[in-house]
Amino acid sequence: xxxxxxxxxxxxxxxxxxxxxVGELLLAMADDEVLLGHRDSEWVGHAPILExxxxxxxxxxxxxxxxxxxxxxxxxxxxxxxxRMAYFRDPPEFRNATLVELPKGDWAxxxxxxxxxxxxxxxRLEALMASAWAPLAEAAAKVRREETYHLMHSRAWVLRLxxxxxxxxxxxxxxxxxxxxxxxxxxxxxPGESLRVAEGIQPPEAELRARWEAEVRPILEAASLxxxxxxxxxxxxxxxxxxxxxxxxxxxxxxxxxxxxETW
Amino acid sequence: MLTYRIHGQVVPVPEQAPPPQEGPxxxxxLAEFEARIARGEKIEPTDWMPEEYRRQLxxxxxxxxxxxxxxxxxxxxxxxxxxTLRRKLILIAKVQDEGGHGQLLYRAxxxxxxxxxxxxxxxxxxxxxxxxxxxxxxxTWADVAAIGLLIDGAAxxxxxxxxxxxxxxxxxxxxxxxxxxxxxxKQGYDAFVALATGTPxxxxxxxxxxxxxxxxxxxxxxxxxxxxVHTPTLLRWRIKTKTNxxxxxxxxxxxxxxxxxxxxxxxxxxxxxxPETGHWRFSxxxxxxxxxxxxxxxxxxAERMAARRRAHEEGRWxxxxxxxxxxxxxxxxxxxxxxxxxV
Numbered sequence: 001x002x003x004x005x006x007x008x009x010x011x012x013x014x015x016x017x018x019x020x021x022v023g024e025l026l027l028a029m030a031d032d033e034v035l036l037g038h039r040d041s042e043w044v045g046h047a048p049i050l051e052x053x054x055x056x057x058x059x060x061x062x063x064x065x066x067x068x069x070x071x072x073x074x075x076x077x078x079x080x081x082x083x084r085m086a087y088f089r090d091p092p093e094f095r096n097a098t099l100v101e102l103p104k105g106d107w108a109x110x111x112x113x114x115x116x117x118x119x120x121x122x123x124r125l126e127a128l129m130a131s132a133w134a135p136l137a138e139a140a141a142k143v144r145r146e147e148t149y150h151l152m153h154s155r156a157w158v159l160r161l162x163x164x165x166x167x168x169x170x171x172x173x174x175x176x177x178x179x180x181x182x183x184x185x186x187x188x189x190x191p192g193e194s195l196r197v198a199e200g201i202q203p204p205e206a207e208l209r210a211r212w213e214a215e216v217r218p219i220l221e222a223a224s225l226x227x228x229x230x231x232x233x234x235x236x237x238x239x240x241x242x243x244x245x246x247x248x249x250x251x252x253x254x255x256x257x258x259x260x261x262e263t264w
Numbered sequence: 265m266l267t268y269r270i271h272g273q274v275v276p277v278p279e280q281a282p283p284p285q286e287g288p289x290x291x292x293x294l295a296e297f298e299a300r301i302a303r304g305e306k307i308e309p310t311d312w313m314p315e316e317y318r319r320q321l322x323x324x325x326x327x328x329x330x331x332x333x334x335x336x337x338x339x340x341x342x343x344x345x346x347x348t349l350r351r352k353l354i355l356i357a358k359v360q361d362e363g364g365h366g367q368l369l370y371r372a373x374x375x376x377x378x379x380x381x382x383x384x385x386x387x388x389x390x391x392x393x394x395x396x397x398x399x400x401x402x403x404t405w406a407d408v409a410a411i412g413l414l415i416d417g418a419a420x421x422x423x424x425x426x427x428x429x430x431x432x433x434x435x436x437x438x439x440x441x442x443x444x445x446x447x448x449x450k451q452g453y454d455a456f457v458a459l460a461t462g463t464p465x466x467x468x469x470x471x472x473x474x475x476x477x478x479x480x481x482x483x484x485x486x487x488x489x490x491x492x493v494h495t496p497t498l499l500r501w502r503i504k505t506k507t508n509x510x511x512x513x514x515x516x517x518x519x520x521x522x523x524x525x526x527x528x529x530x531x532x533x534x535x536x537x538x539p540e541t542g543h544w545r546f547s548x549x550x551x552x553x554x555x556x557x558x559x560x561x562x563x564x565x566a567e568r569m570a571a572r573r574r575a576h577e578e579g580r581w582x583x584x585x586x587x588x589x590x591x592x593x594x595x596x597x598x599x600x601x602x603x604x605x606x607v
Contacts, residue, residue, distance in 0.1 A: 038344065041356050045340035046571065048579025049586075050333070050367050057360030061353055068349055083348050107582050164585035171581065255347040255405045260465040264347035264405070264458055 012076040012135045018199055019077055021192025022133065024095065025202060026077070028190055028237055029124070030070035031096035034086050035245075036117060037063030038252055042104045052107075059114070059150055066143050073135060087256035091246055092239040095190070099182035101236075101245040108161060108171035109178060115154035116183035116216060121147060123211040124202075132200030155219055162223025169224060176220065177228045184209070184232030191238075285315065301502050306432035309375040317501050320494065321431055322376050324503065326383045329369035330394035332362045333387075334568050338402040339411055347405060354451050355408065361448065365441045372433040388573055396554060397480040399562030406459050406466075406473035412452020414474070414481040414519060420445045421515045422485060430502035453522075460526040467528075474523060475531045479549040481519075485512045487555075488548065516544045 014022055041060035047053040071082035079085065099117065104110055125147065128140035161168045187209035196202050220227055235241065255264070293312055300307065307313055340359045346352035370380040386392040397415055402408065420442055427438035459470035486508040489495060498504040506514075521537075521544075523530055534547045556562065 034349075038352075041343045041352075044343060044356060044359050044363070045336035046575040046578075048575070048582035050363055050370075052579075052582075053336070053363045054360055054367070057356050057363070061356050061360075064349060064353055064356075086349055087347070107579065160589050161582070161585050164589045165581070167581045168585035168588075251344040255345045260469065261459075261463045263462065264351060264455075264466075 012073065014077060014133070017192070018195060018201075021195040021199075022136070022201060023074060023077055023079065024190050024192045025196060026070050026074045026136075027079075027095045028097075030067045030074065030085070031094045032100050032117070032186070033063045033070065034067035035094075035096050035248065036100040036114075037061070037067060038248065039100065039102075039104050040110070040114070043110065048107050055153060056110075059153070062146055062150065066146070069139055069143065073139060076135070083256070087253050091241050091249060094239065094241065094245060094249075095237050096241075096245075097182065097185040097188065097236040098233050098242050098245075099179060099185060099236075101241060101248055102178075102182065103244055105175065105178075106171060108168070108175040111154060111157045111161060112172060112175040112179045113183075114150070115158045115219075116179055117186070118147065118150045118154045119215045120183065120186045120208075120212050122151060123208050123215065127203050127208060127211075131202060136201065158219060158223045158225075162220070162225050172223070173225055176225050177230075180228050181230040181233045184230070185234050185236055187212070188232065188234045188237040298501070301430045305430075306435060307430050308432045316497065317431075317503070318376050320498060320501075320503055321434065322373055322378055324498075325369055325373040325376070325434055326378070326386070327393050327395070329366050329373060329383065330387045330392055331398065332366035332369060334394045334398045334572065336362045336366075337568055337571055338398055338400070338564070339408055341402055342405060342408045345405065346408075351455065358412070358448050358451065361444050365437075365444070368437045368441065372437045375433045384576070388569070388576055390560070390569065393558065395484060396557045396562065397484050398568060399557050399565045400476065400480050401564050404469050404473060406469040407476065409452060409455035409459055409470065410473035410477040412448060413456045413522075414477045415484065416445055416448045416452055417519050418481045418484040418515050420449060421511055421518070425504065425506045425511060428502075428505045457526065460528055471528050474528055478530055478532070481515065482512055482546075482549045483554050483557075485509075485515070487551065491551070513543055516546050520544050520546070 013019075037060045040056050040063060043056040044053055044060070047056055067086070068082050071079075071085050074085065075081050080088075099113060102109075102113070105113075122144070125140045125144040129137050129144060131137040131140065158172070161172050163169050187205040189205050193202075193205060197204050202208075217227060294314060297307070297312060297314065297317075307317075336359050339355065339362075343352065343355050343359065346355050370383060373383060374380060383392065387394070402411070423438050423442050423445065427435050427442055429435045429438070456470065459466045461467075462470075486492060489507045489509045492508055495504070495507055499507070516535075520530055520535060532547045534545060536545055537543075538545050557565070560566075
C-alpha cells in the first residue's frame with residue numbers, strides 16, 4: 001500500500017465558485033471512503049474465515065488511506081486538516097452517501113455493499129482521470145490502480161456467494177435489496193455539479209450511474225441475483241443521513257473528542 | 265476429540281504423554297534425533313521424531329496460534345475509536361498482522377499432521393488454551409499503547425527465543441513474526457510516549473493502563489520454572505532454549521527502565537536495579553490468579569470465547585457456501601479457504 005499521506009501538489013489553487021464546487025465533490029468522495037473503511041474494519045477479528053479478516057483489514061486501510069488523500073486535497077483548497085475533517089464534524093456536515101453509514105450487517109451485506117461501492121468508485125475514478133483539474137486527475141489515477149484488488153475481491157465473492165447454497169443466495173439477494181437504493185444514492189446530484197461538468201472537472205452523475213449499472217448488472221446476473229426496482233435513497237450528499245451515522249460517529253470520534261488531550 | 269494425521273491416518277492427540285516407546289530400534293533413533301538437535305540441526309516435518317516431541321509442538325504452536333487470533337480482540341475493540349486517522353490505520357494494520365501470524369502458525373502446526381479446522385474446533389470447545397494475557401480487559405485507549413509496548417515487548421522476548429528452536433517450520437515462522445513484531449513495538453512505543461508526555465489526563469490514563477498490564481506481561485512467559493511441568497522436556501529437545509523465569513528476567517531488564525524513563529511508575533514496591541547482578545529485582549505475579557485465569561475464570565475469558573464462537577457461527581454459512589462452490593470444481597481444491605486465499 002502506498003503512503004496515505006501524500007505530499008500535496010504545489011499548485012492546486014482554484015478560483016471561487018469552482019473551488020467550492022470541487023470541494024463538494026472531494027468531500028463526498030472522502031466521506032464515503034473514510035466511513036466505508038471504518039465499517040470494513042469492524043470485521044477485523046470477527047470475519048467468517050481468517051483470510052477474510054486479513055482481506056477486510058487491507059481494504060479498510062486502503063479506503064481510509066484514500067480518504068486521507070481526498071481530505072489532503074481539500075486541505076490544499078482551504079479546508080481543515082484530515083483529522084479535523086474526520087473527527088470534528090457532526091452528522092449533518094458529512095456528505096457521504098447513506099450506503100456507507102449502514103451497519104456492517106452480515107457478510108452478505110458487507111460483500112454486496114463493497115461490490116456496489118467498488119464499481120461506483122471505479123467508474124468515477126476512471127472518469128476523473130480525464131478531469132480538467134490536474135491534481136484531481138493525478139490522484140484519481142493513483143487511487144484507481146490501488147482499487148484493482150478490491151474489484152477482483154468483491155466481484156469474486158459476489159460470484160461465489162450468489163448461488164453457492166440456498167442460504168447464501170437468500171442472504172445475498174436480501175443484501176442486494178437493502179443496499180441497492182442506497183447505492184443509487186452514490187450518484188445523487190450535488191451542489192456545484194453543473195459548474196463542475198461545464199468546467200470539465202467531471203461528467204454528469206447520471207452518466208456515471210449509467211456506466212456503473214452497465215458494469216454491475218451483468219455480474220449480479222451471473223451470480224443469479226436480481227436487481228430490485230427501487231427509487232434511490234438521496235439525502236446523504238446534502239447532509240441528511242440515517243440514524244446509523246450518529247452511532248457510527250459516536251464510536252469513531254469518542255476518544256478524539258473526549259477532551260482529554262489535543263494530540264494522540 | 266482432537267486428532268491429527270500421520271501418513272494419512274487420523275490419530276487422536278493424546279491428553280497425556282504417550283507411553284514411552286521402547287526397544288533398541290527406538291533407542292537408536294532417539295539417540296540420533298537428540299544428536300541432531302545437539303548439533304543445532306533443524307528437525308523438518310518428514311523427519312523422524314518422538315511422539316512426545318510432536319505432541320509438545322502441536323500443543324505449543326496451536327496455543328501460540330490461538331493467542332494471535334484471540335489477541336486480535338482486546339486491541340481490535342479500539343479500532344473504531346482510534347483517535348487519529350494515522351493511529352486508526354496503524355491499529356488496523358497491527359491487528360491484521362496478528363491474524364497473519366495466526367495463519368502462519370496454524371500452517372506450521374499443520375506440518376505436524378493436525379488441521380486448522382481441528383485446532384479451531386478445540387479452541388471453541390474450550391479444550392485448547394491461549395495466552396492468559398488476552399483475558400484481561402482494555403477499558404481505555406491507553407490499554408492499546410500498554411499492550412503495544414509491554415505485551416508485544418514480552419512476546420518478542422519470548423519469540424526471539426523460539427526462533428532458535430529445533431523445529432524448522434516453527435523457528436522460521438517465528439523469525440518472520442519477530443520481524444513484523446518489531447514494527448508493532450515501535451508503534452506501541454510511539455503511542456505510549458504520546459500519552460506519557462501528553463496532558464495530565466493522558467498521563468494518568470497511561471499510568472493506569474501500565475498498572476493493569478505490568479503483571480499480565482510478566483505472566484505471558486508462563487508459570488515459574490519450579491511449577492512448569494513441560495520445561496525440562498522442552499529444553500532438552502530445544503523446543504525452547506530458555507526457561508520461563510530467564511525470559512521474564514530479560515523482559516524486566518529491558519522494559520522496566522523504559523517505562524520509568526518516561527516518568528511513569530511500575531506497580532511493584534520491590535522493583536529495583538541490583539548493581540551486583542546487573543539485573544532488576546521484581547515481584548512475581550499472583551500465580552493463584554494466573555492459574556484461575558488459565559482455567560477460565562479471568563475477567564474476559566467468557567467474553568473472548570463468546571466473540572470467537574459468534575464469529576464462527578455467523579460465518580458458518582459462508583464457509584459452507586465456499587465449500588459448496590469448491591466442491592463443484594469452480595475454484596479447484598476441496599477447501600473454500602484456499603479458494604478465497606487466492607483472490
